[in-house]
Amino acid sequence: xxxxxxxxxxxxxxxxxxxxxxxxxxxxxxxxxxxxxxxxxxxxxxxxxxxxxxxxxxxxxxxxxxxxxxxxxxxxxxxxxxxxxxxxxxxxxxxxxxxxxxxxxxxxxxxxxxxxxxxxxxxxxxxxxxxxxxxxxxxxxxxxxxxxxxxxxxxxxxxxxxxxxxxxxxxxxxxxxxxxxxxxxxxxxxxxxxxxxxxxxxxxxxxxxxxxxxxxxxxxxxxxxxxxx
Amino acid sequence: xxxxxxxxxxxxxxxxxxxxxxxxxxxxxxxxxxxxxxxxxxxxxxxxxxxxxxxxxxxxxxxxxxxxxxxxxxxxxxxxxxxxxxxxxxxxxxxxxxxxxxxxxxxxxxxxxxxxxxxxxxxxxxxxxxxxxxxxxxxxxxxxxxxxxxxxxxxxxxxxxxxxxxxxxxxxxxxxxxxxxxxxxxxxxxxxxxxxxxxxxxxxxxxxxxxxxxxxxxxxxxxxxxxxx
Numbered sequence: 293x294x295x296x297x298x299x300x301x302x303x304x305x306x307x308x309x310x311x312x313x314x315x316x317x318x319x320x321x322x323x324x325x326x327x328x329x330x331x332x333x334x335x336x337x338x339x340x341x342x343x344x345x346x347x348x349x350x351x352x353x354x355x356x357x358x359x360x361x362x363x364x365x366x367x368x369x370x371x372x373x374x375x376x377x378x379x380x381x382x383x384x385x386x387x388x389x390x391x392x393x394x395x396x397x398x399x400x401x402x403x404x405x406x407x408x409x410x411x412x413x414x415x416x417x418x419x420x421x422x423x424x425x426x427x428x429x430x431x432x433x434x435x436x437x438x439x440x441x442x443x444x445x446x447x448x449x450x451x452x453x454x455x456x457x458x459x460x461x462x463x464x465x466x467x468x469x470x471x472x473x474x475x476x477x478x479x480x481x482x483x484x485x486x487x488x489x490x491x492x493x494x495x496x497x498x499x500x501x502x503x504x505x506x507x508x509x510x511x512x513x514x515x516x517x518x519x520x521x
Numbered sequence: 522x523x524x525x526x527x528x529x530x531x532x533x534x535x536x537x538x539x540x541x542x543x544x545x546x547x548x549x550x551x552x553x554x555x556x557x558x559x560x561x562x563x564x565x566x567x568x569x570x571x572x573x574x575x576x577x578x579x580x581x582x583x584x585x586x587x588x589x590x591x592x593x594x595x596x597x598x599x600x601x602x603x604x605x606x607x608x609x610x611x612x613x614x615x616x617x618x619x620x621x622x623x624x625x626x627x628x629x630x631x632x633x634x635x636x637x638x639x640x641x642x643x644x645x646x647x648x649x650x651x652x653x654x655x656x657x658x659x660x661x662x663x664x665x666x667x668x669x670x671x672x673x674x675x676x677x678x679x680x681x682x683x684x685x686x687x688x689x690x691x692x693x694x695x696x697x698x699x700x701x702x703x704x705x706x707x708x709x710x711x712x713x714x715x716x717x718x719x720x721x722x723x724x725x726x727x728x729x730x731x732x733x734x735x736x737x738x739x740x741x742x743x744x745x746x747x748x749x750x
Contacts, residue, residue: 303598307573310597311543318707320540321553327703328696332689336705343711344536367596368539369532460561467557474556476565478547482572 299356300488301480305432306360308454308478309402313349313430316452316473317342317400342428342449344370350398352391352414353405353433354380361402373398395422402430415439423448431455432479440465443472454479528585529717530709534661535589537683537707538631542578542659545681545702546571546629571657571678573599579627581620581643582634582662583609590631602627624651631659644668652677660684661708669694672701683708 315321323337331337349365351358351374362372362385372385375394379387388394391414395401401423405411413436415429420442423429427448429439434455440463442448452473456462459477466474480486496506506513544550552566560566578594580587580603591601591614601614604623608616617623620643624630630652634640642665644658649671652658656677658668663684669692671677681702685691688706695703709715725735735742 304572304574307543307597308547311540311547311549314536314540315544315549315553318537318540318711320544320704320707321550323705323707324544324550324703325554327691327705330696332691332705336689337707337710339710339712339715341712343533343713345533345711345713364593364596367593368536460565462556462561467559474553475549476552476556476561478549478552478566481566481568482547482574483568483570484572484574486568 300492301485302356302360304482304485305357305479306364308475308480309357309361309404309430309432310364312432312452312454312473312475313400313402313428314344316428316430316450317344317347319471321473322470342426344368347400347428348373348398349400349402350375350388350394351385352376352394352401352403354383354385355404357432358404359383361404392419392422395419395427396424399424399426400428400430403433405433413437417442417447420448425449428452443469529721530714531585531589533711533714534586534708535593537704537709538586538590538633538659538661539593541661541681541683541702541704542629542631543573545657545659545679546573546576548700550702551699571655573597576629576657577602577627578629578631579604579617579623580614581605581623581630581632583612583614584633586661587633588612590633621648621651624648624656625653628653628655629657629659632662634662642666646671646676649677654678657681672698 319340326332326337348371351362351372354374354376358374365372373388373394374385375388375391403415405414415436415438417438420438425446425448429448429451431451431453432455439451443451450471454475455477462474466472492508496508499505499507505516548569555561555566577600580591580601583603583605587603594601602617602623603614604617604620632644634643644665644667646667649667654675654677658677658680660680660682661684668680672680679700683704684706691703695701721737725737728734728736734745
């Protein structure tokens with residue numbers, strides 16, 4: 293039996309995504325380090341060049357988590373567009389069939405797509421070039437090999453990352469950059485949400501054992517069982 | 522002539538408040554320091570004991586900024602109540618005439634009231650005791666002398682601070698605590714918003730010089746001029 297833990301974690305991950313976006317745009321972790329290093333008394337932390345107030349966010353992947361993020365962004369008054377292979381029924385935001393076209397039109401990308409072959413290297417040099425020198429990439433999804441170069445060459449302005457190709461190893465080049473924000477895969481990482489996820493696994497097993505089938509099967513789960521012909 | 526810069530900064534300050542709330546509840550700056558210190562490869566950052574998912578926020582001060590914060594919190598699905606001297610017309614959230622009663626009923630306080638004699642020492646030991654051991658205080662408004670003791674004695678769980686009585690000096694005792702988040706008065710501190718605020722000052726002066734009076738006077742501004750009797 294294969295199941296997942298949908299919905300239980302969506303809101304927590306969306307909280308983390310908004311936290312990573314705000315942290316990156318307004319340099320909160322950097323400013324916090326500045327206070328703790330005792331530098332504030334000598335000189336104020338500089339005004340941030342970036343603000344959320346004049347940005348448009350392009351969401352890459354408008355599934356359950358993408359929608360939870362969009363709901364939050366709306367309350368911040370931030371215009372939203374999205375890219376996914378197909379336009380989502382019932383979603384009013386502008387849909388871009390091609391990611392590079394969306395990257396050209398926005399200054400902030402939030403990447404939520406799950407990993408896997410279909411999305412491998414999705415955030416490539418062409419997309420980052422299109423995002424441009426004011427661009428901020430928020431990556432809740434997967435590493436991007438083209439990213440380090442784009443940051444070094446100032447093709448984009450900054451990035452906030454929660455997931456890395458090589459995690460828990462983080463490329464040394466990223467650790468040395470100050471104008472980015474690095475989270476250690478915090479997506480759903482509260483005790484509260486992980487307990488809910490564990491409980492759903494237990495509930496799935498109990499339901500299966502009681503002959504009622506899985507509660508939250510993945511599409512590949514053979515349930516209901518196929519009749520032998 | 523005395524004017525202020527209302528509305529221009531509300532949304533930026535509300536962004537900062539949400540960033541400080543998320544940072545404090547989910548320990549984002551601490552987790553970022555952990556990654557940068559190279560600790561992640563040896564051991565994952567611990568799940569946070571706190572989450573926004575099970576919290577109720579009590580807003581202290583439901584003015585323009587308080588309302589901008591409440592709008593954001595609603596999109597996060599967080600229940601909201603508020604304290605101010607008088608119930609606000611048109612505000613549907615539960616109003617508490619007494620702060621200590623609200624502190625007892627919530628686990629998260631967000632303090633937005635302006636400084637001054639009326640609010641001096643508002644967040645006192647009695648309020649922090651009422652908030653309790655799960656309590657998180659987000660202070661966008663002013664220092665709280667009772668806070669250090671409450672944190673040390675674990676009367677509350679943690680705090681996120683943007684404003685300090687002695688700023689830019691921050692009490693050493695706070696700098697040494699790891700379970701809190703310290704922002705260097707970032708409220709409206711983006712170039713974009715500060716430019717808007719500067720422009721409004723210029724516009725006020727130009728309007729005054731043209732005999733049209735101030736655009737955004739404070740209540741004490743003598744405009745329109747009183748007739749001499």
